[in-house]
Amino acid sequence: MKHLYRYITKGVCAKSILLNIEGDILLDVVFEGGCDGSLIALKHFVEGRQIDQIINELEYIPCRNKKTSCPDQLAKALKVYKEYVLKK
DSSP: OEEEEEEEOSSSSOOEEEEEEETTEEEEEEEESSOHHHHHHHHHHHTTSBHHHHHHHHTTOOOTTSSOOHHHHHHHHHHHHHHHTSOO
């Protein structure tokens, strides 16, 4: 079953992340706002991958002097999805 999910980001330029997930596979991701080039590259890197792989690779990546980044916010979004939707 596919789920469409919006995560409101905190502490980054992107305002939210739109996710299309089927089971534990991220089918599509769209960042609203943020740095176009970097986020398009990130989109191509993560689409079609298992959410645990994405979380493991992107969690805790900082941006400049911030404690978070768009990749870290994506990992956080997937952790929330995993906890509340997949119940894992």
